[in-house]
Amino acid sequence: MVCFSHFDLTSSSSPPFGEVDCIFCCNVLIYLQKPLQRRLLDRLYQVLATPGFLVLGEVETPTDNLREKLTCLDSKAKIYKKSGEATGDRQARDDW
Ligand SMILES: C[S@@+](CC[C@H](N)C(=O)[O-])C[C@H]1O[C@@H](n2cnc3c(N)ncnc32)[C@H](O)[C@@H]1O
DSSP, X not given: OOOOOOOOTTOSSOOSOOOEEEEEXXXXXXXXXXXXXXXXXXXXXXXXXXXXXXEEOTTOXXXXXXXXXXXXXXXXXXXXXXXXXXXXXXXXXXXX
């Protein structure tokens, strides 16, 4: 199923969607300061399913805190895979 909804990436409220198989977040991070990039990517990581895919913009990369949790599938296309421990991630998402 494909679901469209508006969501302010800088908002502190929970995203209006649950477990997501694929997130395209292209060319937005580059406009944000590192702490906000980190917070936003953490939240996107938490709503990503396991396995799930994150696609970033051409000049964007995951922040340090996620480098070990995301596997880079294509460094040119900036496609990353979440393949971490599902239980802990689900708990973190429920704790929002
Ligand atoms: C440079 S454009 C990139 C558009 C598209 N993703 C691409 O790669 O061509 C940045 C996009 O981020 C969106 N954007 C900016 N701030 C945002 C926010 N706080 N929450 C959600 N989207 C935001 C803008 O509406 C715009 O569409």
